[in-house]
Amino acid sequence: MCWLWVTPSIAQVTAFKQAVAEAASTDSDIAAFYRSNDFEPLWTGKSSEHQTRRVELIRALSAADIHGLSPARYNVAALLQQMEAARTTRDLGLVEIELSKTFLQYARDVQSGTLVPSRIDSGLVRQVPYRDRTAHMTNFARSSPREFLKALPPQSAQYRALMKEKLRLEGVMENGGWGPTVSAGSLKPGQGGAPVVALRNRLIAMGYMSRSASQSYDTQIEKAVRLFQQAHGLTADGVAGKGTMSEINVSVQQRLKSVIVAMERERWINMELGPRHVLVNQTDFTAKIVDNGKVTFQTRSVIGKNTSDRRSPEFSDEMEFMVVNPSWYVPRSIVTKEYLPKLRNNPNAVGHIEITDSRGRRVNRANANFSQYTARNFPYAMRQPPSSRNALGLVKFMFPNRYNIYLHDTPSKSLFDREVRAFSHGCIRLADPFDFAYALLARQSDDPKGKFQRILKSGRETKVMLDMPVPVHIIYRTAVIDPKGKAEYRRDVYGRDAKIWKALENAGVTLGAVQG
Structure with a gap:
């Protein structure tokens, strides 16, 4: 062997x-x-x-x-x-x-x-x-x-800045926070007393004004309030109203939570965003075009209403084309939930919307018995033809996706004057859609405005392809660091950041010492 x-x-x-x-x-x-x-x-x-x-x-x-x-x-x-x-x-x-x-x-x-x-x-x-x-x-x-x-x-400038802000806020916590909260529900220029002193001290502690012994709501405090409002997405009128006061009284811990959540969110998009991309921050109610890291265009936006079926989702995709003079093909959910009940009561309701059968033929409302239909068996589609009254306005920007979300114009311009702009069915409405279109077309046309306007004036529904698709990132950040390194904060409009923080806590993330 x-x-x-x-x-x-x-x-x-x-x-x-x-x-x-x-x-x-x-x-x-x-x-x-x-x-x-x-x-x-x-x-x-x-x-x-x-x-x-x-x-x-x-x-x-x-x-x-x-x-x-x-x-x-x-x-x-x-x-x-x-x-x-x-x-x-x-x-x-x-x-x-x-x-x-x-x-x-x-x-x-x-x-x-x-x-x-x-x-x-x-x-x-x-x-x-x-x-x-x-x-x-x-x-x-x-x-x-x-x-x-x-x-x-992430090697992004935003991530590094968030890390720095996290460290700064931890230092503030260790030193006792920003001091007592302001007990008044609201304050305005000319007022005085202990609440104004508390407001002054808190603004000083947060870095919005230099040291002062003023006992009254003077121009220095008014200026500081404006700066605070600008950094928190509030109407910058210099008056510490109910909404502003609520944000002023937010604790250091809560701001730190926003920063830590923002860092987690930044890790979720740890990828090349594109040398040119569109960035929609839902909590900021803005849409931006970013070229090589710099914002070259910005407009106000309206996002989905804060209800379970209308909140705008968060995702990334690529914008491929725009449609000038678009038709609005009403989503099935809106047809059955909002329009069908009205049609049952009155066949001529929502008369600005065409009703079409499975072959695309227009339905004669006088001959239709809408009362026999339910949300399940309603056999028709609904379409609003191109017009200035169209729900999509006069242009929509398409990045085809399974969620049927896109950017578009709107006839409801007054909503852009609101501070909190969550009103849509989920899509993103733009305050300056024409200028947005010009900025996108500038890369492929010597006369982007002229080209767009000629198509617009034709009144015909026209698809305009983008020579180079543009990445679109729909994000949700309650903490953002501006290009100058200053932290800006926004309300958690959908309550999503609160859920993320709770999940991070469950994963063992803590804030350390608890301070006010």
Whole structure:
């Protein structure tokens, strides 16, 4: 009989590889990485390279809080204890895989977010750009550990500024916050007394005015209130009315929550947004065109009404064309919920809307018995022809998507004067749609205004293709840092950020010391 003698070193290597293969078997991506590398260690080898990887990973995990993540999520203490207690080759194999699992968990969290948006709220339909996990490990093995880990979080200027604001607010909390809240429901220029002093002190603490001993609501306080209002999306009239006072009294902790949530949201869109893109921030009620990081066009917007069936969703897509003099093909939900009940009572109701059959032929209302139909069996479609009274106005901007959301004009111009502009069925209405169209067409026409106006004056429904599709990102941020590095805050109009914060809390994220 022939015996194959195996040296202890070979036996140890074999035992290590077996332990690694066994421990990795529950994670297909990790198993694939180790198989392709003949089960060689990434972390637990004896070389200085292996040691550096371990040190840099532990350093990153321990500092997860700077990204608004929870270090407890990665249980660094238990990881270190497991490493310290490893005595056998099998122990080392188990440590090896535990380090890889923790590395991949951290990499995903800090790069693409801790939460899955769709599990938080039905309006969060954004597709997060998750990276390939096996490729992560392969690239890490070939890179400088510190540089690789530093490159994982979003590299956007917005993310870096949010990190800075988080640090600033934590410092404010440690020093006692912004002081007592203002007890008055509202205040205006000329008033005096303790509430005005409290307002003055709070504005000073928040950085909107320099130190002052004034006891009255003077021009300095009025100017500070205007600055505060501008930074919070409020009507900048210098009067601390009910809405303004409510925002002034928001605590440091609440603002910090907004910043941490904004950081998570920034991780959800950690991708190339496009050198030219359209950015719609729902809480800010604005739509912007951004070219190479700079806002080149901005207009006010109206978003979906705050009801379960009308809130505007959050997602990204590509604008492909615009339709000048559009028809409005009424969504089935509006037909059955809003118009059918009216037609049952009066066949001539909503007379500005055409009713058409399955072949597109216009239905004679006098011959139709609408009372026999329900929302389920109503057989007709409804269409509003092009006109200045059309619900879509005179132009719509299309980025075809499953949610039937687009940007468009509107005949209801007065709504743009409101402070909170949540009134639509879900689509985004623009205050200056013609100028928006000119800005989009400027890249492909020497006379964008003239071209648009000629099509408009024809009265005909006309599709105008964009030579280069433009990415559209519909976001929702209650904390944004402006180009000058100043933080701006907005109301949580749909309550989505509150849900996200609750989910982050459940994942172990905390604010530290609680201050007012």
